[in-house]
Amino acid sequence: MISKVYKEMLNGKSVIRQLSEFATARGAEIGYENVFDYSLGNPSVPVPSGFNDTIKKLIDELSPMALHGYSQSLGIPAVREKIANSLNRRFGMDYTADHIFMTSGAAGAIAHAVRCVTEPGDEVLTFAPYFPEYNPYINLTGAVLKIVPPNTKDFQINFEAFSEMLSEKVMAVLINTPNNPSGIAYSEETIKKLSEILTEKSKEYGHEIYIISDEPYREILFDNKELIYVSKYYDYTLSCYSYSKSLSVPGERIGYVAINPKCPFAKEMVVMCGQISRGIGHNCPSSIIQLAVAETCDLTADLSVYETNMNLIYDELIDLGFTVVRPGGTFYIFPKALEDDAKVFCEKALKYDLILVPADSFGCPGYFRMAYCIDTEKVKRSLVALRKFVETEYPNR
Amino acid sequence: MISKVYKEMLNGKSVIRQLSEFATARGAEIGYENVFDYSLGNPSVPVPSGFNDTIKKLIDELSPMALHGYSQSLGIPAVREKIANSLNRRFGMDYTADHIFMTSGAAGAIAHAVRCVTEPGDEVLTFAPYFPEYNPYINLTGAVLKIVPPNTKDFQINFEAFSEMLSEKVMAVLINTPNNPSGIAYSEETIKKLSEILTEKSKEYGHEIYIISDEPYREILFDNKELIYVSKYYDYTLSCYSYSKSLSVPGERIGYVAINPKCPFAKEMVVMCGQISRGIGHNCPSSIIQLAVAETCDLTADLSVYETNMNLIYDELIDLGFTVVRPGGTFYIFPKALEDDAKVFCEKALKYDLILVPADSFGCPGYFRMAYCIDTEKVKRSLVALRKFVETEYPNR
Numbered sequence: 001m002i003s004k005v006y007k008e009m010l011n012g013k014s015v016i017r018q019l020s021e022f023a024t025a026r027g028a029e030i031g032y033e034n035v036f037d038y039s040l041g042n043p044s045v046p047v048p049s050g051f052n053d054t055i056k057k058l059i060d061e062l063s064p065m066a067l068h069g070y071s072q073s074l075g076i077p078a079v080r081e082k083i084a085n086s087l088n089r090r091f092g093m094d095y096t097a098d099h100i101f102m103t104s105g106a107a108g109a110i111a112h113a114v115r116c117v118t119e120p121g122d123e124v125l126t127f128a129p130y131f132p133e134y135n136p137y138i139n140l141t142g143a144v145l146k147i148v149p150p151n152t153k154d155f156q157i158n159f160e161a162f163s164e165m166l167s168e169k170v171m172a173v174l175i176n177t178p179n180n181p182s183g184i185a186y187s188e189e190t191i192k193k194l195s196e197i198l199t200e201k202s203k204e205y206g207h208e209i210y211i212i213s214d215e216p217y218r219e220i221l222f223d224n225k226e227l228i229y230v231s232k233y234y235d236y237t238l239s240c241y242s243y244s245k246s247l248s249v250p251g252e253r254i255g256y257v258a259i260n261p262k263c264p265f266a267k268e269m270v271v272m273c274g275q276i277s278r279g280i281g282h283n284c285p286s287s288i289i290q291l292a293v294a295e296t297c298d299l300t301a302d303l304s305v306y307e308t309n310m311n312l313i314y315d316e317l318i319d320l321g322f323t324v325v326r327p328g329g330t331f332y333i334f335p336k337a338l339e340d341d342a343k344v345f346c347e348k349a350l351k352y353d354l355i356l357v358p359a360d361s362f363g364c365p366g367y368f369r370m371a372y373c374i375d376t377e378k379v380k381r382s383l384v385a386l387r388k389f390v391e392t393e394y395p396n397r
Numbered sequence: 398m399i400s401k402v403y404k405e406m407l408n409g410k411s412v413i414r415q416l417s418e419f420a421t422a423r424g425a426e427i428g429y430e431n432v433f434d435y436s437l438g439n440p441s442v443p444v445p446s447g448f449n450d451t452i453k454k455l456i457d458e459l460s461p462m463a464l465h466g467y468s469q470s471l472g473i474p475a476v477r478e479k480i481a482n483s484l485n486r487r488f489g490m491d492y493t494a495d496h497i498f499m500t501s502g503a504a505g506a507i508a509h510a511v512r513c514v515t516e517p518g519d520e521v522l523t524f525a526p527y528f529p530e531y532n533p534y535i536n537l538t539g540a541v542l543k544i545v546p547p548n549t550k551d552f553q554i555n556f557e558a559f560s561e562m563l564s565e566k567v568m569a570v571l572i573n574t575p576n577n578p579s580g581i582a583y584s585e586e587t588i589k590k591l592s593e594i595l596t597e598k599s600k601e602y603g604h605e606i607y608i609i610s611d612e613p614y615r616e617i618l619f620d621n622k623e624l625i626y627v628s629k630y631y632d633y634t635l636s637c638y639s640y641s642k643s644l645s646v647p648g649e650r651i652g653y654v655a656i657n658p659k660c661p662f663a664k665e666m667v668v669m670c671g672q673i674s675r676g677i678g679h680n681c682p683s684s685i686i687q688l689a690v691a692e693t694c695d696l697t698a699d700l701s702v703y704e705t706n707m708n709l710i711y712d713e714l715i716d717l718g719f720t721v722v723r724p725g726g727t728f729y730i731f732p733k734a735l736e737d738d739a740k741v742f743c744e745k746a747l748k749y750d751l752i753l754v755p756a757d758s759f760g761c762p763g764y765f766r767m768a769y770c771i772d773t774e775k776v777k778r779s780l781v782a783l784r785k786f787v788e789t790e791y792p793n794r
Binding site: 047 | 406530
């Protein structure tokens with residue numbers, strides 16, 4: 001026999017994937033340069049040259065076993081130490097290597113973090129709009145993901161709905177700031193309020209409620225905003241990071257879980273992550289990639305194109321009369337569709353070769369997402385198509 | 398709260414790990430070159446230079462996105478195709494890219510394969526002596542691992558015990574040939590008989606019983622023996638492979654599941670593996686490492702040292718009067734201890750700075766494992782210590 005659970009998952013094809021396939025097929029017809037594909041959140045800028053140079057240098061300088069040998073199950077100790085030091089320098093934390101567990105990207109980090117702080121049946125809350133992959137990520141651990149409805153005013157947290165849903169069964173709250181799909185970064189006020197509520201409820205329920213902070217977009221911030229490092233505000237935080245976006249190396253599958261040293265179980269939980277790995281078959285990211293990020297963890301790719309694109313798109317959307325909250329970071333923007341059913345809206349856009357993603361699966365119907373990790377030149381051409389689409393289909397908007 | 402399951406796992410420390418730590422500590426005292434550490438199965442030969450050259454070439458020739466961009470969730474299609482072709486050439490199979498799923502080593506491969514063909518509560522059988530990590534690997538998927546007792550005559554399969562345990566609840570049989578810890582390669586006769594029994598029982602029970610074939614030592618064969626490719630003999634085979642040993646790159650975490658094209662669900666199961674990945678946070682091995690193995694999958698490191706070491710150790714063991722079956726491959730040998738309790742035997746060996754692993758946790762009490770992936774020069778010196786140990790402690794053997 002074959003597994004029912006996973007077989008049934010084959011029936012549910014993600015909207016993003018379907019649209020991306022449509023874009024590829026349409027590209028084959030009219031040239032991909034003429035398809036304005038805002039479907040996939042794939043980093044589009046080159047890796048910093050220091051990353052590739054480091055790999056070559058490691059090959060030249062290290063012995064084969066130091067380069068390609070087994071890494072300890074928690075990650076290479078020297079790598080974990082360099083990452084801890086980098087986080088301490090940048091965010092004023094007190095991590096040591098013992099608080100860092102190396103993972104294959106943020107997906108791997110979340111797989112470990114959730115298993116660390118939940119038992120099957122426990123609840124994890126997240127906030128709409130949210131990354132739809134959180135559903136399989138969380139639910140296949142045995143925990144149950146519940147979605148707090150959005151605050152569409154500014155896409156900060158809807159605290160009223162949150163407080164109602166924060167029952168005794170909730171063991172963790174999964175946040176993502178800056179956010180996919182809204183592009184919004186939580187304000188310091190939001191993080192502080194969230195921490196206060198969790199501290200209070202942890203006491204009331206007699207068990208810790210953890211923040212699992214998914215922060216792959218941490219370094220893509222606009223308007224020279226300073227980064228709010230979530231763990232600074234709440235001791236029971238597991239920070240899940242990926243270098244996919246900051247170093248533009250999504251294929252290399254490298255990231256970590258960093259557990260706040262003030263959490264009394266922090267070091268124990270890192271060792272538990274090593275145990276979790278045995279069951280999920282993970283056993284560390286590539287050793288050469290671990291060694292390379294240790295040397296380059298203070299670098300980023302040139303991420304400025306995302307802000308350039310955002311400004312162009314935001315200004316045009318406002319000019320066209322869209323309701324849209326200005327993103328604080330990421331490479332996403334999240335406008336309200338010009339009719340109630342965002343699916344219909346996005347379907348109409350296809351006629352203009354605009355690939356927009358309706359936000360029903362992000363827990364926020366009536367909105368759509370644009371992933372603007374594409375060339376600025378193409379963004380400019382797409383805005384001509386966008387204007388034509390809107391003026392033709394919604395003349396009386 | 399933190400997870401009970403994983404917290405409790407922290408109490409069980411593996412014997413191998415304890416002995417390896419002892420060896421490291423003793424090495425700090427007397428010099429590691431004087432500790433005859435046969436505890437860990439870590440490849441000790443250098444990566445073939447073609448592997449590192451390929452990485453440098455890929456960096457020079459590919460665009461950053463082709464090199465470091467997201468791989469498709471099943472692995473990079475061109476990589477899967479090259480691996481399929483290599484397997485077809487070498488073993489006369491008919492794989493296409495659609496039958497190959499890229500994983501982070503054999504541990505990742507098993508994590509996917511087991512989830513593919515079992516539901517929680519189903520049984521998986523394996524044969525003693527067996528790799529003790531199979532316990533967390535299998536049991537944390539929700540399936541239940543049961544151990545068929547060993548055939549200590551030649552460490553082929555104990556078919557009598559197997560047939561008794563092969564109940565309707567068994568959905569898969571996990572085999573490992575050449576075997577860790579025995580070093581034995583299953584004969585063609587063994588594989589044929591296993592296939593016959595499984596074919597018959599699959600019919601009787603009305604559901605397929607799969608072979609999950611864990612074959613990281615496939616290329617380490619002695620006496621010019623030809624490799625028996627398990628999947629050739631049984632259509633319902635999921636071959637789990639790692640390049641850790643053949644290319645000597647255990648830290649790079651790269652391998653695959655290859656599903657027999659004659660299995661009617663083969664392609665579907667590969668796509669299911671992509672779904673399984675979402676829940677276990679795996680999402681592909683490193684892209685640069687995938688691309689590198691695609692170019693080097695027909696190479697191996699110079700593995701001849703393992704055979705040299707085996708011959709030296711085997712001859713000395715025989716000369717000293719040990720009962721031992723001559724290994725057909727791997728870098729393990731599995732003699733009977735010179736007293737009933739192998740733990741006591743191995744403890745006595747420590748006085749001679751010989752680090753031997755008692756086989757209780759391998760499901761085969763009374764035996765011990767030596768992992769001879771160490772320098773031949775050290776092997777030679779260790780045999781002097783072994784002789785002294787045996788002659789002093791067991792003068793009347």
